[in-house]
Amino acid sequence: MGYDATKIRNIALLGHGGNGKTSLAESILYVTGSTDRQGRVGDGNTVSDYDAEEIKRQTSISTSTMFANYNGYKVNILDTPGYFDFVGEVYEALRVAGLGIIVVSGKDRINVGAEKAWKYVSERKLPRAIYISKMDEDNANFEKAFEALRGKFGNSVCAFTEPIMKGDKVVGIVDIVSQKAFNFVNGKRVETAIPAELQDKVEEHYAELTENAAGTSEELMEKYFEEGVLSEKELHDALAIGIASGDICPVFFGSAAENIGTVVLLDAIINMFPAPKELGKPIDGNAPTKLLVYKSISDQFGKFSLFKVIAGKVTPDMTLTNPRTGAQEKLGHIYQMQGKKNIEVKELGPGDIGAASKLSDTATGDTLCDPKAVEAAPGIDFPAPCYTMAIRPKTKGQEDKVAQGLTRLREEDRTFTVVNNAETKQMVISGMGDTQLDVICSKLKSKFGVDVELYPAKVAYREKIRKKIEAHGRHKKQSGGHGQFGDVWIRFEPQDETEDLIFAEEVFGGSVPKNFFPAVEKGLRDSVTRGVLAGYPMVYLKATLYDGSYHPVDSSEMAFKTAANLAFKELINASPAILEPIGLLKVTIPDVNMGDIMSDLSKRRGSPMGMSVDKDGNQVVEAEVPMAEMGTYAIDLRSMTQGRGSFTLEFVRYDEAPANVQEKIIADAKAESDDE
Numbered sequence: 001m002g003y004d005a006t007k008i009r010n011i012a013l014l015g016h017g018g019n020g021k022t023s024l025a026e027s028i029l030y031v032t033g034s035t036d037r038q039g040r041v042g043d044g045n046t047v048s049d050y051d052a053e054e055i056k057r058q059t060s061i062s063t064s065t066m067f068a069n070y071n072g073y074k075v076n077i078l079d080t081p082g083y084f085d086f087v088g089e090v091y092e093a094l095r096v097a098g099l100g101i102i103v104v105s106g107k108d109r110i111n112v113g114a115e116k117a118w119k120y121v122s123e124r125k126l127p128r129a130i131y132i133s134k135m136d137e138d139n140a141n142f143e144k145a146f147e148a149l150r151g152k153f154g155n156s157v158c159a160f161t162e163p164i165m166k167g168d169k170v171v172g173i174v175d176i177v178s179q180k181a182f183n184f185v186n187g188k189r190v191e192t193a194i195p196a197e198l199q200d201k202v203e204e205h206y207a208e209l210t211e212n213a214a215g216t217s218e219e220l221m222e223k224y225f226e227e228g229v230l231s232e233k234e235l236h237d238a239l240a241i242g243i244a245s246g247d248i249c250p251v252f253f254g255s256a257a258e259n260i261g262t263v264v265l266l267d268a269i270i271n272m273f274p275a276p277k278e279l280g281k282p283i284d285g286n287a288p289t290k291l292l293v294y295k296s297i298s299d300q301f302g303k304f305s306l307f308k309v310i311a312g313k314v315t316p317d318m319t320l321t322n323p324r325t326g327a328q329e330k331l332g333h334i335y336q337m338q339g340k341k342n343i344e345v346k347e348l349g350p351g352d353i354g355a356a357s358k359l360s361d362t363a364t365g366d367t368l369c370d371p372k373a374v375e376a377a378p379g380i381d382f383p384a385p386c387y388t389m390a391i392r393p394k395t396k397g398q399e400d401k402v403a404q405g406l407t408r409l410r411e412e413d414r415t416f417t418v419v420n421n422a423e424t425k426q427m428v429i430s431g432m433g434d435t436q437l438d439v440i441c442s443k444l445k446s447k448f449g450v451d452v453e454l455y456p457a458k459v460a461y462r463e464k465i466r467k468k469i470e471a472h473g474r475h476k477k478q479s480g481g482h483g484q485f486g487d488v489w490i491r492f493e494p495q496d497e498t499e500d501l502i503f504a505e506e507v508f509g510g511s512v513p514k515n516f517f518p519a520v521e522k523g524l525r526d527s528v529t530r531g532v533l534a535g536y537p538m539v540y541l542k543a544t545l546y547d548g549s550y551h552p553v554d555s556s557e558m559a560f561k562t563a564a565n566l567a568f569k570e571l572i573n574a575s576p577a578i579l580e581p582i583g584l585l586k587v588t589i590p591d592v593n594m595g596d597i598m599s600d601l602s603k604r605r606g607s608p609m610g611m612s613v614d615k616d617g618n619q620v621v622e623a624e625v626p627m628a629e630m631g632t633y634a635i636d637l638r639s640m641t642q643g644r645g646s647f648t649l650e651f652v653r654y655d656e657a658p659a660n661v662q663e664k665i666i667a668d669a670k671a672e673s674d675d676e
Helices: 021-031 052-057 084-096 112-123 142-153 196-214 218-227 232-245 262-272 399-412 434-448 514-527 557-573 591-603 633-641 659-675
Strands: 008-014 064-070 073-079 099-105 128-133 157-159 161-166 169-175 180-185 188-192 249-253 290-299 302-311 319-321 328-330 334-338 341-345 353-357 367-369 387-393 417-421 426-431 452-455 462-465 469-477 484-494 502-505 541-549 576-589 607-613 619-626 646-656
Touching: 008 021, 008 084, 008 112, 008 262, 021 064, 021 073, 021 099, 021 128, 021 262, 052 434, 064 262, 064 334, 064 353, 073 262, 084 112, 084 290, 084 434, 099 112, 099 142, 112 128, 112 142, 128 142, 128 262, 142 157, 142 249, 157 196, 161 196, 161 249, 196 218, 196 232, 218 232, 232 249, 232 262, 249 262, 290 399, 319 367, 387 399, 387 434, 399 417, 399 426, 399 434, 426 434, 434 452, 462 484, 469 557, 484 514, 484 557, 502 514, 514 541, 514 557, 576 591, 576 633, 576 659, 591 619, 591 633, 619 646, 633 646
Parallel strands: 008 073, 008 099, 099 128, 128 249, 157 249, 502 541
Antiparallel strands: 064 073, 161 169, 169 180, 180 188, 290 302, 290 367, 302 353, 319 328, 334 341, 334 353, 387 426, 387 452, 417 426, 462 576, 469 484, 484 541, 576 619, 576 646, 607 619
C-alpha cells in the first residue's frame, strides 16, 4: 500500500556545486537504514551520482531521485546539480518538491548558488531551510555563516541548531526549538546539558525564532508582548505555519561525512514542514488519478518517466490520458527510484514520487490523468538556451546517428535545442553553457557510439545593394541542332519594403515574350540566395525586366533563367554591402558589475539603449548589439559576474556592418570557398 499524503515529504537539495548536497543525501539514506554503507563523492560510489559522466567529473549533472523511510514517513529526496549549466534539472525538481533545502558550506559561506536557490524557492513560494554543511572541516564557522545568511536574506532566517565545539571539532548539537543538547559518542546521540558557554547564544537564537513564530498571528504576537513566552505547542504550531508560508527559514548545521545533525534535520522535515500540496492545496487522495511527469531518463535501450502523483493513486497497468496529445498511455509496472535502482511497487499514493517505463507519447512536463477527468496540470517552464555552437560527427556519414542521439538526449534535457540550419548548412545546438554541451557530446559517444565535435556556428549575414544599376545578361550557346538564347536588360535598385525580392516588368513591343517572364523571375530568385560579395542571401532588392531579345527557335526558359543570373552578377557594380543581424540584449546584473558590463559591451560594438532596476535591486541594461559578437557571451557574462548575471538576446533587424567588419566577412567567405 502507498503512503498517506500526510506521511510524505518531498525535498529538493539546492545550492552551489561542491557544497555537499550529494553527501547530505548519502547521510540521510545511511542514518535511516535505507543504505547499508555510506558512499562518498570522491570514491564515485554515491547513490545519486551514478551516471558515468557524474562519476568522471565528481559533480552532479542531473537531478537524482531517492527516498528514505523515517519514523513512519517517506522522505523523497531530489538531489539537484549545483552547476548553472544544468539549471533545467533544478526546475524539474522544484516543480514537484514541497521543500527546498539550500546547502551552504560552513567554510565558503554564501555564494551565488545559494543566492540563486533562494531566488528559485521564493519565486515558487516554497518552504525553505538552510543547511550549513562541512562543519567537521577546518575553517568552518557556524556563527559567521549564520550571520552572513541573515545579512543576505533577512530576519526570516532563524537558527534551529547550534554546534557544541571542542576546540575546532564539533562534538555535539543543541536543538534550539526543544532546548535539548546532544553529544556524539561512537556515532550515537547522547543527551547532555547545554554547555554554560553556549547558554547566552542559545537563548538569543531561541528569542529570535520565538519572535518570528509570534509574528504568524496577531493573537500570538499580543500574547508574546504581554507574557514574553509561548507554550511549547504554540511555538511548534506557529513555527510550522511560518515555515509553510516561507516567512520563517530554519537554519541547521551538520557534517554529512560524520552524520552529525542529520537526524535533527530529519525530525524538523517530518514534524514542521508541510505535506505535499499542488497549487497551494492539499493533495486529494480520493480524486481521479492525475500525475505529472517531471523528468525523463533516456538511453539507447528506452525511456524512464519520473512522476509525482498529484491526485488519486497510481497502480500498475492503469490506462491514463495525456491531455496534450490526447493519447492513451498504459503504465505497466511502476517503480520508486533509489538512484539508478528501480524498486517495483504495487501502488503509489497522492503526493508520492515514482517512475514508469515505455511511455512513448509522454514528455517531461506532461500530465497523465483519468480518462474521465482529463485536465492538464501546469507543466515546467524551462529557461531559454543562451549558448550556441555547431555540431558535426568526426566521421562523415554519421549525421543521422548524431541527430537520432540528440533527439533521445533531448527527451531527458529540455534546456537544449537542435536545429538544422538550411541557410548555413550546419546542425546547430543551443544550451545553457559550454559544460552542458560538452556533457551532451560525451553522452553521444558513450550512449550512442558517435564521436562529435563542436565548432562556431555561422552567422546568417545578408547582402544588399546601395545604388541603382541597369544590367545586361545575355546567354547564347550553339551546338548542333537547337541552340540556347536568352537576352535581358534588368534594372536593379534597393528597396526597403521587404527582404524578399520584388520583381516587376516593363517590357514593350514583345522584346521578351510574356511566357519567359516567369523564367526570368525564377532565375533571379535562384540567384538572390547567393549574393555577389560573400555568398549570403541578397535582400531588399527590386528587379525590373525592361528590355531584351529572343530567338524564335533557340530561346527557352532555361536560357532566360541563365541570362537573368548573368545580369544578377553585375550587382558587384551596384555598391553592394554586407548586413549583419542585430539583437536586443537585456542583461541583468548586480550594481557592482556595471562598469565591467558596459566596457565589455563597448568591445562588442554594442549601443546602450537604457537602464532600469528590477524588483531585486539588480541593474537591467538594454543594448543593441551585433549577434556576431555574442557567441561566447553566456560564458563571459558568467565569468564577469561570478554567475550572478543573466541575459536574453532577441534578433531585431539587419544593419549594414562597418567597412572593416565587411572586409573580414568577405575574406572569411573566400577562404571557406577555397577550402571547399
